[in-house]
Amino acid sequence: MNSLLDAQGLVKHYQIGGGGLFGLGERPLLKAVDGVSLSIDAGETLGLVGESGCGKSTLGRLLIRLLPPTAGRVIFEGQDLTSLHGASLKQARRAMGVVFQDPFGALDPRMTVEAIVREPLLIHGERADRGRTAAMLEQVGLPASAAARYPHEFSGGQRQRIGIARALILQPRFLVCDEPVSALDVSVQAGIVNLLQDLQARLGVAMLFIAHDLGVVRHISDRVAVMYLGRVVEQADKRTLYARPMHPYTQALIAAVPALTPVGRAERRAKRIRVGGDIPSAMAIPSGCRFHTRCPVAMPVCRETDPPLVEHAPGQSVACYLYGG
Numbered sequence: 001m002n003s004l005l006d007a008q009g010l011v012k013h014y015q016i017g018g019g020g021l022f023g024l025g026e027r028p029l030l031k032a033v034d035g036v037s038l039s040i041d042a043g044e045t046l047g048l049v050g051e052s053g054c055g056k057s058t059l060g061r062l063l064i065r066l067l068p069p070t071a072g073r074v075i076f077e078g079q080d081l082t083s084l085h086g087a088s089l090k091q092a093r094r095a096m097g098v099v100f101q102d103p104f105g106a107l108d109p110r111m112t113v114e115a116i117v118r119e120p121l122l123i124h125g126e127r128a129d130r131g132r133t134a135a136m137l138e139q140v141g142l143p144a145s146a147a148a149r150y151p152h153e154f155s156g157g158q159r160q161r162i163g164i165a166r167a168l169i170l171q172p173r174f175l176v177c178d179e180p181v182s183a184l185d186v187s188v189q190a191g192i193v194n195l196l197q198d199l200q201a202r203l204g205v206a207m208l209f210i211a212h213d214l215g216v217v218r219h220i221s222d223r224v225a226v227m228y229l230g231r232v233v234e235q236a237d238k239r240t241l242y243a244r245p246m247h248p249y250t251q252a253l254i255a256a257v258p259a260l261t262p263v264g265r266a267e268r269r270a271k272r273i274r275v276g277g278d279i280p281s282a283m284a285i286p287s288g289c290r291f292h293t294r295c296p297v298a299m300p301v302c303r304e305t306d307p308p309l310v311e312h313a314p315g316q317s318v319a320c321y322l323y324g325g
């Protein structure tokens, strides 16, 4: 087990509502993440793709222990994160960073850029001199003069650069990027993806890169995991996944990848996966294979038994009875 990070049987369920009279009724269970195992090597980028609500952000937060799991474990550098608390958890977290989707909400508007970027150093009791933040700002392509200014003075793309600088200032070994370009103008998206790829190569940080569609992660990922209703249904190295997708859901996602033209975001959204209807609710996950209600090639067995994620070809795992099992 040489991976940087190993997630084993991760589950995150939410109990919704107050239940019936006196709270005695059965409270519905929302299964945001429903049994995910995956591993990420040092310096590697894993793309994580799936429709809205399938549990990508929840999984990302579980991996860096921003959320405690309902069940399962996360082993990071040989240490079980789920068993850590207080000072030892804080110590482990130092090695992990996160970049959020919304560059407008993620930065404190009352703090200068320098204060924002420096804050993690202070939290962890590290040397926080000007030179260190200035060097970090330079690495993300911001001028030194940005340090004294406030987030609202910057464009969305530049704010995302500030968020990236903050996420990397502690030199993490694992970075979760949760749809870091989805809220940005299409015209600046490529610049941010290229920057992340560049920094990733330069700093050797491993990354989980979350996105809605397979188009965005193609460029940056070494491997890609496809998520559906709380589960990973297929995982493979990039070349294999795009050349020979096995799961019918992955095949549908690949067919939905928008052309490389600057179409508006609304248009891209409208083009997303069309595989017979909408994604079922995470509160009513179908029996058997959770994809069977939308699967164009579902068989009787798919309604009854949940297919496990099995390695069917070197480096390619798929949870689908089309390939036996």
Ligand SMILES: Nc1ncnc2c1ncn2[C@@H]1O[C@H](COP(=O)(O)OP(=O)(O)OP(=O)(O)O)[C@@H](O)[C@H]1O
Pocket (backbone or CB within 6 Å): 014, 030, 031, 032, 050, 051, 052, 053, 054, 055, 056, 057, 058, 059, 212, 282
């Ligand atoms: N704190 C919470 N309490 C209850 N339900 C939650 C909570 N957080 C997330 N959920 C639910 O869990 C499911 C997965 O949410 P999550 O945000 O992880 O999905 P996602 O794949 O990141 O979606 P998106 O692409 O829209 O960001 C959704 O049904 C969501 O409504």
Ligand SMILES: [Mg+2]
Pocket (backbone or CB within 6 Å): 056, 057, 058, 178
């Ligand atoms: Mg999300």
